[in-house]
Amino acid sequence: MDKTKNTLAIGIDLGGTNLRIALITDKGEILKKNNYSICEDRTVATVVSKLIHGIQKLIEDSHLDLNYIAGIGIGAPGIIDIDKGVIISSPNLSDWKKVPLRKIITEKFTTKVILENDANAAAYGEWWMGQKKEPNSLICITLGTGVGGGIILDKKIWHGADGTAGEIGHMTIDINGPLCSCGNNGCLEVFASATGIVSRTLKALAKYKESILNQTEKEKLTSADVYEAAVKGDRLAQSIMRKTGEYLGVGLANLVNLLNVEAIVIAGGVTKAGDLILKPALEEMKKRAFCVPSERVKVAFAELADNAGVIGAAGLAHHLSSSVKVIQ
Amino acid sequence: MDKTKNTLAIGIDLGGTNLRIALITDKGEILKKNNYSICEDRTVATVVSKLIHGIQKLIEDSHLDLNYIAGIGIGAPGIIDIDKGVIISSPNLSDWKKVPLRKIITEKFTTKVILENDANAAAYGEWWMGQKKEPNSLICITLGTGVGGGIILDKKIWHGADGTAGEIGHMTIDINGPLCSCGNNGCLEVFASATGIVSRTLKALAKYKESILNQTEKEKLTSADVYEAAVKGDRLAQSIMRKTGEYLGVGLANLVNLLNVEAIVIAGGVTKAGDLILKPALEEMKKRAFCVPSERVKVAFAELADNAGVIGAAGLAHHLSSSVKVIQ
Numbered sequence: 230m231d232k233t234k235n236t237l238a239i240g241i242d243l244g245g246t247n248l249r250i251a252l253i254t255d256k257g258e259i260l261k262k263n264n265y266s267i268c269e270d271r272t273v274a275t276v277v278s279k280l281i282h283g284i285q286k287l288i289e290d291s292h293l294d295l296n297y298i299a300g301i302g303i304g305a306p307g308i309i310d311i312d313k314g315v316i317i318s319s320p321n322l323s324d325w326k327k328v329p330l331r332k333i334i335t336e337k338f339t340t341k342v343i344l345e346n347d348a349n350a351a352a353y354g355e356w357w358m359g360q361k362k363e364p365n366s367l368i369c370i371t372l373g374t375g376v377g378g379g380i381i382l383d384k385k386i387w388h389g390a391d392g393t394a395g396e397i398g399h400m401t402i403d404i405n406g407p408l409c410s411c412g413n414n415g416c417l418e419v420f421a422s423a424t425g426i427v428s429r430t431l432k433a434l435a436k437y438k439e440s441i442l443n444q445t446e447k448e449k450l451t452s453a454d455v456y457e458a459a460v461k462g463d464r465l466a467q468s469i470m471r472k473t474g475e476y477l478g479v480g481l482a483n484l485v486n487l488l489n490v491e492a493i494v495i496a497g498g499v500t501k502a503g504d505l506i507l508k509p510a511l512e513e514m515k516k517r518a519f520c521v522p523s524e525r526v527k528v529a530f531a532e533l534a535d536n537a538g539v540i541g542a543a544g545l546a547h548h549l550s551s552s553v554k555v556i557q
Numbered sequence: 558m559d560k561t562k563n564t565l566a567i568g569i570d571l572g573g574t575n576l577r578i579a580l581i582t583d584k585g586e587i588l589k590k591n592n593y594s595i596c597e598d599r600t601v602a603t604v605v606s607k608l609i610h611g612i613q614k615l616i617e618d619s620h621l622d623l624n625y626i627a628g629i630g631i632g633a634p635g636i637i638d639i640d641k642g643v644i645i646s647s648p649n650l651s652d653w654k655k656v657p658l659r660k661i662i663t664e665k666f667t668t669k670v671i672l673e674n675d676a677n678a679a680a681y682g683e684w685w686m687g688q689k690k691e692p693n694s695l696i697c698i699t700l701g702t703g704v705g706g707g708i709i710l711d712k713k714i715w716h717g718a719d720g721t722a723g724e725i726g727h728m729t730i731d732i733n734g735p736l737c738s739c740g741n742n743g744c745l746e747v748f749a750s751a752t753g754i755v756s757r758t759l760k761a762l763a764k765y766k767e768s769i770l771n772q773t774e775k776e777k778l779t780s781a782d783v784y785e786a787a788v789k790g791d792r793l794a795q796s797i798m799r800k801t802g803e804y805l806g807v808g809l810a811n812l813v814n815l816l817n818v819e820a821i822v823i824a825g826g827v828t829k830a831g832d833l834i835l836k837p838a839l840e841e842m843k844k845r846a847f848c849v850p851s852e853r854v855k856v857a858f859a860e861l862a863d864n865a866g867v868i869g870a871a872g873l874a875h876h877l878s879s880s881v882k883v884i885q
Contacts, residue, residue: 308849366718380815382710389817390694393850396814401807401845404731404743413810413845415732479729482741483811486724487708489717517729517741521636522721 238299239284240543243267244347245306245321248276249535250283252291253543255299257358259536261291271323277330281337288338300341300549301334302542304350311392314344343545347538348395349386352379354541355494357548359532364491368484369531370397372477372499375410376418382488398422402479420476423452423499430455430469437465456502467505474506478513485514485522496531503530566627567612568871571595572675573634573649576604577863578611580619581871583627585686587864589619599651605658609665616666628669628877629662630870632678639720642672671873675866676723677714680707682869683822687860692819696812697859698725700805700827703738704746710816726750730807748804751780751827758783758797765793784830795833802834806841813842813850824859831858 235255242249244267251262265283267276284301287293307319314331316322331344345353352369360367365384371377376398380387387394398418399411406415407428419425427450434443441463445454458466481493499506507530515523533540563583570577572595579590593611595604612629615621635647642659644650659672673681680697688695695709704726708715715722726746727739734743735756747753755778762771769791773782786794809821827834835858843851861868 382715387710387816389850390819390853391817391849393847394815394817396847396850399814399847400728400811401730402732404734404804404807406732411847476732479732483728486727487722487815488715489719489722491718519721519724519727519739521719522717522724525718 235297235299235547237293237297238543238546239287239301240539240541240546241280241284241301241303242347242350242538242542243276243280243303243305244538245271248279248283249539250280250287251536251539251543252287252293253540255547257540257544259539261287262536262539263287271321271325273322273325273328276322277328277333280334284334284338295338295340298340298546300343300546301338302343302345302350302544302546303330303334304345304347304538304542305330306347309344309346309392311345311388314342316344341546341549343542343549345386345542345545346379346392346395348377349379349388350541350545351496351533351537352381352395352494352541353386353544354533354537354539355496355531356381356384356492356541357544358540359494359537360492364527366488366490367492367494368397368488368490369494369496369537370477370480371497372421372423372495373497374423376416376422380488382490397480397484400480400483402476402483417476417480421473421480421499423497425476426452426455426469426473426499429472430465433465433469440465442466452499453501456505459502459505470502470505471509473499473502474509475513477506478510479517481510481514481526481528482517482523485518485526489522490526492527492529494529494531496534496537500530563625563627563875565621565625566871566874567615567629568867568869568874569608569612569629569631570675570678570866570870571604571608571631571633572866573599576607576611577867578608578615579864579867579871580615580621581868583875585868585872587868589615590864590867591615599649599653601650601653601656604650605656605661608662612662612666623666623668626668626874628671628874629666630671630673630678630872630874631658631662632673632675632866632870633658634675637672637674637720639673639716642670644672669874669877671870671877673714673870673873674707674720674723676705677707677716678869678873679824679861679865680709680723680822680869681714681872682861682865682867683824683859684709684712684820684869685872686868687822687865688820692855694816694818695820695822696725696816696818697822697824697865698805698808700749700751700823700825702751704744704750708816710818725808725812728808728811730804730811745804745808749801749808749827751825753804754780754783754797754801754827757800758793761793761797768793770794780827781829784833787830787833798830798833799837801827801830802837803841805834806838807845809838809842809854809856810845810851813846813854817850818854820855820857822857822859824862824865828858
């Protein structure tokens, strides 16, 4: 293992179900990675204890001297006070209110610690290691249960004034559209998330008596079922996937018209649908956006899959000083 | 006149109808300003000649020594190659194709020249002199014949990869909405521009037989007529203005959810409608956007009116090195 000073960092992806802890070089290479489930108990005490033990195990197993690491980067879900390193609240972690996670980990390991929102960390990972050459600007859209995102401008995460920037899923694209979980109507998330795919399919099923999706129990229907039925040639499923791509394309058009970014990366489970969603998305984007920014932007699926979070978090630790203000 | 080195700059606002040339201090104060009409002849030769004579006149009238100015800033309409200082094309100026305006003016006056898109220059002006304290991030939306905009992030204009960023008016907010002049459907511009106000009013007139707007010749109806009728209590006009505000509010919600900016400034002729448009816009924004970014953002009408362009262009010249890369 290369022990040249500061060529290693620890990248942590703290999700609602998984805790991933990895040792990552300054070239983005994962040397070691451990996954822990946090499903059974998501309280602060248990998760922080697992986090500390996981870091300790990684350090011991790798015979790491903390003087030889650039730092620890943590991507965590919810609202984060980036400057203070505090998790303000997190819908996916119970009882997490104003947890000063950076302070806790800094004091335990006496190394630089950086705390970031998980979607931003994943976007940073895709920007750093998912592209042939780091672009100046990149937006990462995650299509999962919801639609999340992270925005990289001028090679830095754009946090906004309060760290809440990047809510790509909650851009209204249909002023009269269905209600979103956020309380708004017609958000991109309503249409392009896995949840949106399922709910639109369920609504349309009655009209498509011949659809093989009628054979699946309604309560158990997933977006993967819809995708698989589309691959098999099911007319309803194909129409739903195409429409999902078109909705996504409207979102892409808005982003390129507004920000003229170099790259947009699409991540998350829904990307398994591949060209069934990407092709109509690109067509719709080109139809709606101005030529110059829509011809410029490189839209592609994410490269790093589940590793985007740990790689991005480690990347932030490697690039710490230039990426984020740190107020201890 | 203060002749301390570099405390003065020339700010130029080159529009489709007016050419404004002003001498402006590094505190944003306008010492002298001349307006020229370019309506009769918008060809390159005539406009460039007017521009050069206008600058010469300002220099002579103010007894300016070019060694004592920070530079000349020019805001021009259309697609601009910022790095090269070239107007690629401009819908409002006839025969303007790849005009190297920066080079022309630099060679003539042997001083630093900066060429910027006019909407960006106005946004920069509002950021620099329209706010009590320069915010870190600001978006300026101009509601006129069309809907334009400029985005300031990290105290710099966000140009995007090709300089086309800031097309706020061409964000789809109604996927099934009416056709926009850009070829897309349901853009913010379709609803919130002066043109949109007029066309929605004309469509609704038949249903509102009692509306005083029926007394105006349809071909001559303007958004100002609609605003004035709303002030007089006309039910149709009030409903159109309220709805315009709501559409604008959807755009505001998208911007704050995406970028979590500190300030949004609304400029352009439509702002004459005042609270008739601002109140419903703010209500709609708060209804649709997340609490943290929508409570944070300060939304207000522009402060500088017609001077935003010249002040912003001069501001760019004053702050040249930090604002824009200049490749001669």
